[in-house]
Amino acid sequence: xxxxxxxxxxxxxxxxxxxxxxxxxxxxxxxxxxxxxxxxxxxxxxxxxxxxxxxxxxxxxxxxxxxxxxxxxxxxxxxxxxxxxxxxxxxxxxxxxxxxxxxxxxxxxxxxxxxxxxxxxxxx
Amino acid sequence: xxxxxxxxxxxxxxxxxxxxxxxxxxxxxxxxxxxxxxxxxxxxxxxxxxxxxxxxxxxxxxxxxxxxxxxxxxxxxxxxxxxxxxxxxxxxxxxxxxxxxxxxxxxxxxxxxxxxxxxxxxxxxxxxxxxxxxxxxxxxxxxxxxxxxxxxxxxxxxxx
Numbered sequence: 001x002x003x004x005x006x007x008x009x010x011x012x013x014x015x016x017x018x019x020x021x022x023x024x025x026x027x028x029x030x031x032x033x034x035x036x037x038x039x040x041x042x043x044x045x046x047x048x049x050x051x052x053x054x055x056x057x058x059x060x061x062x063x064x065x066x067x068x069x070x071x072x073x074x075x076x077x078x079x080x081x082x083x084x085x086x087x088x089x090x091x092x093x094x095x096x097x098x099x100x101x102x103x104x105x106x107x108x109x110x111x112x113x114x115x116x117x118x119x120x121x122x123x124x
Numbered sequence: 125x126x127x128x129x130x131x132x133x134x135x136x137x138x139x140x141x142x143x144x145x146x147x148x149x150x151x152x153x154x155x156x157x158x159x160x161x162x163x164x165x166x167x168x169x170x171x172x173x174x175x176x177x178x179x180x181x182x183x184x185x186x187x188x189x190x191x192x193x194x195x196x197x198x199x200x201x202x203x204x205x206x207x208x209x210x211x212x213x214x215x216x217x218x219x220x221x222x223x224x225x226x227x228x229x230x231x232x233x234x235x236x237x238x239x240x241x242x243x244x245x246x247x248x249x250x251x252x253x254x255x256x257x258x259x260x261x262x263x264x265x266x267x268x269x270x271x272x273x274x275x276x277x278x279x280x281x282x283x284x
Binding site: 019022023025026029030031032034035037038039041042045046062064065067068074075077078079081082085086089095096097098099100101102103104106 | 138140141142143144195199202203206207211213214215216217218219234235238239241242243244245246247249255257259261262265
């Protein structure tokens with residue numbers, strides 16, 4: 001029973017680390033803030049959740065606490081990446097290599113007081 | 125009254141899960157904290173009725189499993205894109221009609237889209253249109269309506 005736990009933990013650590021590394025590679029390689037949020041979002045879903053699963057099997061972390069942690073991570077992670085990408089769009093940060101943009105020209109509900117589009121330095 | 129009790133119970137269970145300690149003193153402290161949170165939050169009474177709870181929980185579990193499979197499948201797809209030497213991305217923002225009336229439904233649809241790697245909701249329009257940024261906008265636009273219909277059916281089975 002104990003060795004089975006270690007097997008699951010090892011697998012979870014390997015897969016979680018792999019996806020975390022892929023997420024960071026994506027953070028470096030992808031062109032703009034919106035695409036990069038996809039890569040970092042993967043670190044928070046796969047990476048952290050799988051490492052928490054591994055921690056249940058090999059450390060004294062209680063499974064109930066891990067369950068609450070995972071639920072909170074899954075609930076809150078997307079909210080964070082939505083907030084960052086939404087703020088970026090409102091600030092007028094351009095997409096790179098975009099094939100379509102259905103949001104272009106639509107009036108985005110301005111928060112009060114309306115924020116002025118910031119001047120964004122294009123890093124070319 | 126019932127709403128207060130229900131919120132107290134939920135907070136109590138979460139507190140017990142976090143502390144993972146079933147001593148009597150801890151049970152009492154958790155109950156007091158749950159009660160205090162319920163009194164501060166002032167819950168609304170139109171939440172789930174107890175009679176429908178087992179069905180809703182079953183549907184919630186089904187939804188969680190479906191969502192996990194979706195996350196894993198899209199995670200592998202995005203990993204492949206990121207590791208490809210040519211980096212074959214076609215990013216773009218597509219409009220997806222949520223097709224749900226309640227704000228909770230739209231919010232949960234947007235959550236389900238954003239939690240899967242490769243798609244994320246950037247903005248929600250007045251009429252419940254979710255403007256979704258996709259790493260591969262052309263492929264995502266094809267399956268988006270179908271996926272949203274399935275998502276909506278599952279969410280409605282939980283809440284209605």
